[in-house]
Amino acid sequence: MSLKDFLKGLAPDIGIDLGTCNTLIYVRGKGIVVNEPSVVAVERGTKRLLAVGEEAKKMLWKTPEKIIAIRPLRDGVIADLETTEKMIRYFMSKVVSNSWLRKPRMVIGVPSCITEVEQKAVEASGEKTGAKSVKVIEESLAAAIGANIPIYEPAGHMICDIGGGTSEISVISLGGMVVTNAIRIGGDEFDESIIKHIRSVHNLIIGEQTAELLKKTIGNAVPDGKIEKMEIKGTDAITGLPRRLEIDSVEVREALQEPVTAIIEEIKKTLSETPPELAADIVERGIVLTGGGALLKGFDKLVSKETGVPVFVAENPLHCVAIGAGLYYEYEKEMEKSRFGTDRVY
Missing domain, CATH: 3.90.640.10 (ATPase, substrate binding domain, subdomain 4)
Structure with missing residues (x-):
């Protein structure tokens, strides 16, 4: 084993898709290790934690007066900071190994439409889990990395990530976001x-x-x-x-029909804002769909019909954001190599 591999094993990078419906956690070298509903059950008054994830979801709308089942995220952002922290801590306790000698780096995918206050709330939730560092990146960038799209190339790639609370459509070229639009519909x-x-x-x-x-x-x-x-x-x-x-x-x-049409209109808007050279690339390469909404039967065909552009559903569309977040530092390293021809150590 090389020194680099040994150091990675001390604390693998962790990627989190903090979704409105589900929270997914990816650990580099292990894959998706958590995929559970973003639901927490607490005791009314004391807010004592009673259940998280799958067990808590079973309690939604079925709890007695003394128990509250909460979805602490709405429209892709934190609505209840304290409960979100408890939820992340619980999931991380199932992931973090006592054998790790260093704290892991954490990357969290969030919608680009969130406010600065909302972004700080996400970062604060991650920091309180004991991570060495917490970085927040756009969901569509994470999804593109997770879908294995060659975004380093000098060519346009369009990705549409339809999550539980938001839909984000981006055009990426040379590893950067050229055009991004997001709506709180998912x-x-x-x-x-x-x-x-x-x-x-x-x-x-x-x-x-x-x-x-x-x-x-x-x-x-x-x-x-x-x-x-x-x-x-x-x-x-x-x-x-x-x-x-x-x-x-x-x-x-x-x-x-109404929410589906709204997402398609946002895709059309993003295409209309794309520089002609990159738009030509997209016509040739197509649009990649990720997120749970990509699994709606016939949605890819409808988008293709409405835009005149080929549309493809990514492999494992539900996992793309978490995987891409977990691989972010590898992506960043590749970007540095492609730009400067150097192999920096992170």
């Missing part, structure tokens, strides 16, 4: 649109988990010639009694 907004539609049309109240299941099971962005159906359960908005209802994929697509 998977959560998809779920909320389904909830609103079913209440408005059928007077049935459903929860976030039911809406998410509908989206993942029969949701689609374009007609595919096959109408799928699914039975759901909820509360009748008029009588207050439990009721069953069968929903088809056509209706779910109608419910999703």
Whole structure:
């Protein structure tokens, strides 16, 4: 083993995708080691930690009066700093090894649309876990690194990362962000649109988990010639009694139309702001989709149809931001080598 490899083993770099829906942690050399819902259950009043992640998600909307199940992140940013810190500490306790002799470096992917105050809150949460250093980078840059896109090249690459709370579209060339746009619309907004539609049309109240299941099971962005159906359960908005209802994929697509259109318009806007030389590269190389929203059936086809540009879904789109954050220092090192022809030690 070389000295460099030995030093890396003392404290591998850690990448975090602090998502509205899920938190993913990547450890260099080990891969994704945490992939759990960004949910925390605490005791009312004392805020004593009771459950985190998968166990806490099962409690959402089902807790007795003394317990609160919280999603501490909204629209891709921290809404509850204290609870977010507890959540990150818990996840990191499952990752950090006592055998490491040095504290790890941590890189966290965040939306480019967050404010300076929100960014400082993210950094503070990371620092309190005991990391040697905490760096915050744009989600789309992290996603591009994680998707193995050759962004060092003097050519335009477009990436669209659709997370739970935000969607970020960027054009990257020579390792730098040329154009970036972000909107606070993502998977959560998809779920909320389904909830609103079913209440408005059928007077049935459903929860976030039911809406998410509908989206993942029969949701689609374009007609595919096959109408799928699914039975759901909820509360009748008029009588207050439990009721069953069968929903088809056509209706779910109608419910999703508004947020899907908003993301596509943002992609078009980003393309219109891209310098012509880089736009020509994108027409040839296509747009890469990452994030959970990339998995909506037919979304890639709809984006391609609306923009006239080839569209590809990245391999493991849910993992790209965390992987890219974890590999950031390697990316930075490669950038230095490509610019100056040197091999700096970090």
